[in-house]
Amino acid sequence: MITRPHVLSLSSGRRTPTPGGGRPTAIDKKPVDSFEVRDPGPKHGGLGSGVVGDEIGNPKHHGGALQAVYAYPREDQEYWERQIGRPIVPGGFGENVTTLGVDTTHARVGELWRVGDVVLRVEVPRIPCATFAAHMGEPRWVRRFTEAGRTGAYLSVVAPGTVRTGADIEIERPDHDVDLLVLFRALTGDVAAAHRVVEAGVGHPDVRAELVESLERRGA
Template identity: 30%
Template structure:
């Protein structure tokens, strides 16, 4: 990992599905509105007390922890002229010192008593726009690659809001979250880049299948 010195937790948050009202009287179930906690146990499936509404696109062992860089908050606040609440993006950990450009897929971190591994970038959904009526925030996240990222749990344990974050192992392939986001969102025909990403053994299975399917179509059309 590039330039990793120290990362800091700004918010530790969990939540359960609630009715989210948006637009002209529309409603949906979402767990994006999370609440700050002082401490919580992190299991293989995720944090105790943390749930998702959409099991297809959220949750599961390879998406057990959602991290979002605190450094992006001022950017979005300035661009949209709105003060953002804590855990705006439904993340469990809001951290500084762990930007997408500096974190590699497969990097392993100790957070409190737990050990986690980065598996994939996050694919933002429309719920992010709907929560605070901030369209086109989702599209801006996709364009910039400032999506945050997801992790699997290697070792369960308690995490506190003031826990230290330590880099245990930097993945040797050195494929950053920002690079995978760029290829996924903007370089759909870049065979070399996708082949490079697929060399990362820690890549989430969903993303692996996604890139393999793209490559299959591209090579078949040659």
């Protein structure tokens, strides 16, 4: 049975102190029935999260227009439940939107998600960090997450509005075959994947410029 793409649950978080006096984090998000989304502007000097009321723990690496909303599939959380042997609640990866029936791993860069009147655009994959690893408490988490390539999708906000639990997600795919997994591999050092993204001319110009700089620096 094919599951219609839809919003399974929504989550939002506030900054809280981390054990040991580290940087506060908002990764521990709580369920909500609905939230407003808007373009938060630039990562530095903007509004942070694209979800009104959601907070960003480390604005140096998170938030801004290209990371306005984070979506993660329930199906991939179930995969991780089998790997680590314990349950993961929706929102447990710090995602704002837990989806059902959406394959974010192979979502094409730039595809549009229409959720009611809201329009979101797939921009970049999640790059796992130390905060995520500490939140999960699993050995070699960053490496395992990277190897699996089940990154979820960071989305920009094309048309703002209210997102509600249970809403259908209508997906409009662009006419290319570069998906988030390819972009993720490119951003984590895969030279062939980086060339593929750059040559296809897909994704945000800043992301492509980062890849070009990386290739030039490596003489690749």
